[in-house]
Amino acid sequence: MNELIRLLAYMLGIAAFLGLNLAYLGWVERKGAGHFQRRTGPKEVGPYGLLQPLADGLKLMSKQLVVPTNADRPLYMCAPILIMVPSVLLFVAIPFGEHLVPREFNFGLIMMFAFASMAGLSILIGGWGSGNKYSLIAGTRAVSQNVAYEIPMLITAINIVLITGSLDLNEIVRQQGSYIWNWNVFRLDKSILMPVSFLVFFICSLAETNRTPFDLGECEGELVAGYHTEYGGMGFGLFMMAEYANLVIGCSLTTVLFLGGWQCPFGLFPGPHWFLLKMYFLIWCFVWIRWTYPRTTFWGLLNLSWKYLIPFSLVNLLLTALFIKVF
Numbered sequence: 096m097n098e099l100i101r102l103l104a105y106m107l108g109i110a111a112f113l114g115l116n117l118a119y120l121g122w123v124e125r126k127g128a129g130h131f132q133r134r135t136g137p138k139e140v141g142p143y144g145l146l147q148p149l150a151d152g153l154k155l156m157s158k159q160l161v162v163p164t165n166a167d168r169p170l171y172m173c174a175p176i177l178i179m180v181p182s183v184l185l186f187v188a189i190p191f192g193e194h195l196v197p198r199e200f201n202f203g204l205i206m207m208f209a210f211a212s213m214a215g216l217s218i219l220i221g222g223w224g225s226g227n228k229y230s231l232i233a234g235t236r237a238v239s240q241n242v243a244y245e246i247p248m249l250i251t252a253i254n255i256v257l258i259t260g261s262l263d264l265n266e267i268v269r270q271q272g273s274y275i276w277n278w279n280v281f282r283l284d285k286s287i288l289m290p291v292s293f294l295v296f297f298i299c300s301l302a303e304t305n306r307t308p309f310d311l312g313e314c315e316g317e318l319v320a321g322y323h324t325e326y327g328g329m330g331f332g333l334f335m336m337a338e339y340a341n342l343v344i345g346c347s348l349t350t351v352l353f354l355g356g357w358q359c360p361f362g363l364f365p366g367p368h369w370f371l372l373k374m375y376f377l378i379w380c381f382v383w384i385r386w387t388y389p390r391t392t393f394w395g396l397l398n399l400s401w402k403y404l405i406p407f408s409l410v411n412l413l414l415t416a417l418f419i420k421v422f
Contacts, residue, residue, distance in 0.1 A: 170224025
């Protein structure tokens with residue numbers, strides 16, 4: 096009974112945390128874009144525009160969901176729901192604190208990658224089911240992008256598994272210790288290329304979350320609005336919510352694997368506040384990059400992964416295994 100109450104409490108906590116982030120990360124994005132481009136961003140609805148997410152949510156919920164004539168109705172309707180399912184489930188395995196994790200799995204890292212791979216499939220289903228040629232092109236682009244960048248991301252994660260000897264996310268955080276030089280991003284005693292591994296993982300996270308400069312699946316200049324061209328109302332809203340949920344998940348996983356999770360940089364007062372501070376710093380970096388760099392070309396996107404990141408990740412994996420075996 097106590098375990099059931101615990102799980103229900105965590106479910107309510109995840110729902111509240113996710114809802115708050117999905118609402119106000121959009122506000123942070125728009126405010127950040129405004130400041131980077133010398134604009135003010137949202138300011139009319141509430142003080143500093145803080146009620147703008149509520150107004151946007153009410154607007155989306157009040158709109159009629161129109162199914163295009165040429166659409167495959169079952170696929171069209173299920174794609175926005177399907178893309179939200181893994182985004183919610185992945186929060187179950189994220190350790191916000193040493194004792195603040197809904198369910199601690201000894202295979203948590205595999206679970207994260209397994210469910211995250213469903214996002215590309217959902218985008219393809221939405222693009223195919225819309226019956227729109229631009230949406231279909233965007234869906235195939237998104238799948239190509241996800242496949243290309245999941246490979247170096249997984250290989251880099253294997254480096255972490257070699258160093259820690261565990262797939263348990265909480266155990267990976269525990270082994271990084273309470274000081275900044277023990278975090279995996281600086282573990283030069285295990286591999287001299289760990290800072291570069293962090294950079295590769297960060298770039299792959301940008302690509303996996305379809306963020307600029309890698310948002311080739313939804314570029315307005317070429318594909319109208321990408322895979323969600325035909326979606327309006329809450330259909331479009333669910334796609335946007337999933338994008339921000341994946342942003343939180345990607346930054347959380349980067350924090351766990353490389354930045355010590357809930358550990359303090361100075362060995363003092365570890366806890367969830369350190370996890371959230373690191374996670375939101377990475378999210379701000381994502382926003383900064385989006386409104387600073389231009390969109391790349393599609394062949395440039397794929398060349399970066401297949402010609403550079405994947406070969407480097409394989410060499411890095413070999414060097415890490417050799418380093419651990421010899422030293």
